Amino acid sequence: MRALGFLLLLLLAAPSLAQSERAKTVLLFVPEAVTVPAIADFTRSFRQTVLNGARGPVSVNIEYLDMAWFSSPAYERALRDFYVAKYREQRPEALVVFADATPFVLKLQRELWPEVPLLSILNDDFLAAALPQSPYLRGNWADLDIPATVRTALRLLPDTRQVVLVLGSSQRELDAWSFVEQEVRSAAPDREFIGLSGLTLEELRQRVRTLPEDSVVFLIGFMRDAKGQSLSGYEALRLLHADGSPPIFSVHKTMLGSGIVGGMLMDYQLLGQQVARRALRLLEGEPASSLPPGPFEANELAFDARELQRWNIPESRLPPGSVVHFRQPGLWERYRWQMTGALVAGLLQAVLIAVLLLERQRRMSAQRLQLAVLDSLPGSVAILDRQGVVLRANPALARLEVLEGLTPEKLFMPGGSCLETFREAARTGRPLEMAPVAELLQDVLSGRAHEGVVEFRGFTADTWFELRARRLELPEGGAVVSLMDVTPRRRAEMEARQARDERAHLERVAVVGELGVSIAHELNQPLAAIHTNAEMAQRLLQRTPMDLPLVREMLQDIVSDNKRAGEIIRHMRALLKKGEVSFVRHDFNELVRQVLRLVGHDAQLRGAALTPLLAGSPLLVKADGVQLQQVVLNLLVNALDAVGPCPSGERQVWVRTRQQEGRAELVVEDSGQGLSEEVLAHIFEPFFTTKPKGLGMGLSISRSILEVHQGRLQGERRPGGGALFRCTLPLA
Numbered sequence: 165m166r167a168l169g170f171l172l173l174l175l176l177a178a179p180s181l182a183q184s185e186r187a188k189t190v191l192l193f194v195p196e197a198v199t200v201p202a203i204a205d206f207t208r209s210f211r212q213t214v215l216n217g218a219r220g221p222v223s224v225n226i227e228y229l230d231m232a233w234f235s236s237p238a239y240e241r242a243l244r245d246f247y248v249a250k251y252r253e254q255r256p257e258a259l260v261v262f263a264d265a266t267p268f269v270l271k272l273q274r275e276l277w278p279e280v281p282l283l284s285i286l287n288d289d290f291l292a293a294a295l296p297q298s299p300y301l302r303g304n305w306a307d308l309d310i311p312a313t314v315r316t317a318l319r320l321l322p323d324t325r326q327v328v329l330v331l332g333s334s335q336r337e338l339d340a341w342s343f344v345e346q347e348v349r350s351a352a353p354d355r356e357f358i359g360l361s362g363l364t365l366e367e368l369r370q371r372v373r374t375l376p377e378d379s380v381v382f383l384i385g386f387m388r389d390a391k392g393q394s395l396s397g398y399e400a401l402r403l404l405h406a407d408g409s410p411p412i413f414s415v416h417k418t419m420l421g422s423g424i425v426g427g428m429l430m431d432y433q434l435l436g437q438q439v440a441r442r443a444l445r446l447l448e449g450e451p452a453s454s455l456p457p458g459p460f461e462a463n464e465l466a467f468d469a470r471e472l473q474r475w476n477i478p479e480s481r482l483p484p485g486s487v488v489h490f491r492q493p494g495l496w497e498r499y500r501w502q503m504t505g506a507l508v509a510g511l512l513q514a515v516l517i518a519v520l521l522l523e524r525q526r527r528m529s530a531q532r533l534q535l536a537v538l539d540s541l542p543g544s545v546a547i548l549d550r551q552g553v554v555l556r557a558n559p560a561l562a563r564l565e566v567l568e569g570l571t572p573e574k575l576f577m578p579g580g581s582c583l584e585t586f587r588e589a590a591r592t593g594r595p596l597e598m599a600p601v602a603e604l605l606q607d608v609l610s611g612r613a614h615e616g617v618v619e620f621r622g623f624t625a626d627t628w629f630e631l632r633a634r635r636l637e638l639p640e641g642g643a644v645v646s647l648m649d650v651t652p653r654r655r656a657e658m659e660a661r662q663a664r665d666e667r668a669h670l671e672r673v674a675v676v677g678e679l680g681v682s683i684a685h686e687l688n689q690p691l692a693a694i695h696t697n698a699e700m701a702q703r704l705l706q707r708t709p710m711d712l713p714l715v716r717e718m719l720q721d722i723v724s725d726n727k728r729a730g731e732i733i734r735h736m737r738a739l740l741k742k743g744e745v746s747f748v749r750h751d752f753n754e755l756v757r758q759v760l761r762l763v764g765h766d767a768q769l770r771g772a773a774l775t776p777l778l779a780g781s782p783l784l785v786k787a788d789g790v791q792l793q794q795v796v797l798n799l800l801v802n803a804l805d806a807v808g809p810c811p812s813g814e815r816q817v818w819v820r821t822r823q824q825e826g827r828a829e830l831v832v833e834d835s836g837q838g839l840s841e842e843v844l845a846h847i848f849e850p851f852f853t854t855k856p857k858g859l860g861m862g863l864s865i866s867r868s869i870l871e872v873h874q875g876r877l878q879g880e881r882r883p884g885g886g887a888l889f890r891c892t893l894p895l896a
Contacts, residue, residue: 187221188447190214191256195231195265201398201418202432209436217444229265232387233394235335247272258446263287281452283442302452306435306460308415313427314351317380317413320477326379328358332386344384365389372409379410411475421490426467435462546576550641552583552609601631608633608643628654694722749896752783752828753821759796772807772815779821783828786896791869798862799832799889806836827892835886847879
């Protein structure tokens, strides 16, 4: 509750605290009405500067005395009575008076505010010196520099002969005439002086229109003409300028831009700021006598660029420090952004054109290079669009004309459909095997395949061709197609295959020759059994009574032994036979068993233990059985040779088969001397052997056979000693 009560007391006391901080007042007296441009600029700048610079609340009151239009003693008495009544109960903190209003305000100060500081701004220094001495009064002046303006005009227009002074007909202007005339004459002593004062507005306009061309007009001020018509100097200037007057100069910056060329001009906005800063010092309590004496520097050499151009006055004649206003913007200044945009657009267009020309040149170079490459290729090459139409092709080669109806000119004629040509050939069957070619082209062009190769026979049986197609990685699609005569390569492949088969056959003959003793012993057993059973059957037939069941059993043994001998002979003939390679399905386990039976007796003769560890289920492979048995036979014979130097009882050979990741695997291990690093590096090279009487072709041929069957053969060191050979084949 106490806190709430304290808060209420603060709220109640707030208005009284606010009222205690009363706004300070600056009272400004100006001699003219607010319609005068100089007075308007001065008062507006003064007010804004005071309000912005005050540290606390401040009020600026401005009184316009209209002395130029009302200058009688009666008017002055009426003004005195008005302001005595208006400000008797109010006391401002500072007084400011401008120019001709100073005598009147001094009287008011003595009567109403004798201790209120007063700042007076006069037109000349001698007026400031004539002020009474008082601690509450400071007089400064803002000099209208008429001589400087006259000298500047003569500098800009050196051919001037007449200097013309224009001034209004108000009492204040008539009183100032002699002083202003003296100022003008002193600045132009060698020029003819013409004074235009005490005239009506029409007379003034007529006199100015008829002035000689080498005249210069100085319009110092104009408030009233001889008939009492009131108008400002700004309005008089616009009328004279519109009539085509000679060059006009002035001392008021408010006239700049309305027709004067320029001059040493009083900047009333700047003057208002300077006076306001000193008034703020008075508001802060500083005595008027402590303010700095002397003039306000508010004049500026300023000119209108349009008038300089009108009177052909180069800016090089202007005095140093001159400021030129109203410059007509040049083409660049006026249309800077448009011209910048146009220049940028032009530059971009030029860059684009240059890039396009460069790209065109590069494309033409690339096309020439492409054509050169196409021309140098060993076959016919064509670029097709998505529909199979030929866009470009290299010249056809004469050696491809063996396609008879499908000449390269017809296949790769620009604008023709290569795809339709192959489709038509596939439908007619001339030449043969065209269906796979058309299918490959269709797949590549449609995007189902990225690239492909197909070989086909030519019109004659002993010619072969290869067609390659690759899809173009372009948004519009298409393909690159090449057609080559591969007859020499196919013939070379056939000759190489034939030579390999010859070598394989010789290797089989050599291996079978090495097994001759064991094979002879293998054949000798069934033949001896046949002979023994035949003799026993003869004896049994001579007995009475005959033992027919026993005779029948012996005859059955004779038949079995005969089949066994025949099987051995047929297997040997198959190994020794030369013939065409035929790929059919075989049980890889059965092929291995047949070879094991063939070399089983040879292993016994060598004192080696041959241990088969075959898979329990069939391992079906698509292969040439004789060639696979040759591989197995080579590996087994090599293993038996490897264990030959080992002591009796340590000669071990293991044969394993199994299915491993979709492939059939055969592993032949032995307990022999093993393989060194050097031997492993060269073991599959032709004519490399570690046997004293070996040819070095067995393992090389075996690897070639497995590669034809898409298989692999590799040799390794066996853990624990010896060698290990592993071959794998894809399952059928």
